[in-house]
Amino acid sequence: EDKVVQSPLSLVVHEGDTVTLNCSYEVTNFRSLLWYKQEKKAPTFLFMLTSSGIEKKSGRLSSILDKKELSSILNITATQTGDSAIYLCAGGNNNNDMRFGAGTRLTVKP
Amino acid sequence: NAGVTQTPKFRVLKTGQSMTLLCAQDMNHEYMYWYRQDPGMGLRLIHYSVGEGTTAKGEVPDGYNVSRLKKQNFLLGLESAAPSQTSVYFCASSPWMGSSPNYGYTFGSGTRLTVV
Numbered sequence A: 001e002d003k004v005v006q007s008p009l010s011l012v013v014h015e016g017d018t019v020t021l022n023c024s025y026e027v028t029n030f031r032s033l034l035w036y037k038q039e040k041k042a043p044t045f046l047f048m049l050t051s052s053g054i055e056k057k058s059g060r061l062s063s064i065l066d067k068k069e070l071s072s073i074l075n076i077t078a079t080q081t082g083d084s085a086i087y088l089c090a091g092g093n094n095n096n097d098m099r100f101g102a103g104t105r106l107t108v109k110p
Numbered sequence B: 001n002a003g004v005t006q007t008p009k010f011r012v013l014k015t016g017q018s019m020t021l022l023c024a025q026d027m028n029h030e031y032m033y034w035y036r037q038d039p040g041m042g043l044r045l046i047h048y049s050v051g052e053g054t055t056a057k058g059e060v061p062d063g064y065n066v067s068r069l070k071k072q073n074f075l076l077g078l079e080s081a082a083p084s085q086t087s088v089y090f091c092a093s094s095p096w097m098g099s100s101p102n103y104g105y106t107f108g109s110g111t112r113l114t115v116v
Helices: none
Strands: A003-007 A008-013 A019-026 A030-036 A044-049 A056-058 A061-066 A070-077 A085-091 A098-099 A104-109 B003-007 B009-012 B019-025 B030-038 B044-048 B064-068 B073-078 B087-094 B109-116
Touching: A003 A085, A003 A098, A008 A019, A019 A030, A019 A085, A019 A104, A030 A070, A044 A061, A044 A070, A070 A085, A085 B019, A085 B044, A098 B044, B003 B087, B019 B030, B019 B087, B019 B109, B030 B073, B044 B064, B044 B073, B073 B087
Parallel strands: A008 A104, B009 B109
Antiparallel strands: A003 A019, A019 A070, A030 A044, A030 A085, A056 A061, A061 A070, A085 A098, A085 A104, B003 B019, B019 B073, B030 B044, B030 B087, B064 B073, B087 B109
16 A cells, blocks of 8 residues: 655754654655645645656745655755645655645754 | 635534535636545546546546536535545646646645545
8 A cells, every 4th residue: 555654754953953854655656755844734735756866846845756665855054934734745656646745743942 | 817716625524524625727728526535545536527528537536426517617516525535636627638748737736625
């Protein structure tokens, strides 16, 4: 059965810290790994990764995929209180289905 | 540009009642999905559709039915609500994977359903 596991489940840091969120996946006919940020309502798309070793970057956020290890990390540098959210990782297959992990709840304290 | 719109946003049902959640998208997306989100469980796929007139079961389909009579709408029905169906429900849509290099989903804002 396909599964996606995220760690840690929750994390509390202070502004300015750097955090690394982890995602491991077992997805049949794997196609891509996606990261979403969920604040109060709908998840919003951050990154889609399809190739190993190529870092995707958006401001202070970056992510990379390791297909050999079946994993991905999401890094956030110089965290701000606005980064507080649940970060969801999802593994997509060739049928456009996505299996989501349980999420990492990040709290950034001032 | 509305994106994905879900109605209602909140609902309280009594055990055994029925209801329909409506999802509408204006992006001409082929694929539509219904997820439920429970604490510590992430998003779990209930049913999905790969085009008008088609539906398929996801990870947790029991107790739910769906219909996609029009491309832009995807309905989720609960025939006889149970307390275990208390959850936040999200609808999402995406283009056909071959039409876009980025087929990340666009989510609706969610429906919080409580069954008492």
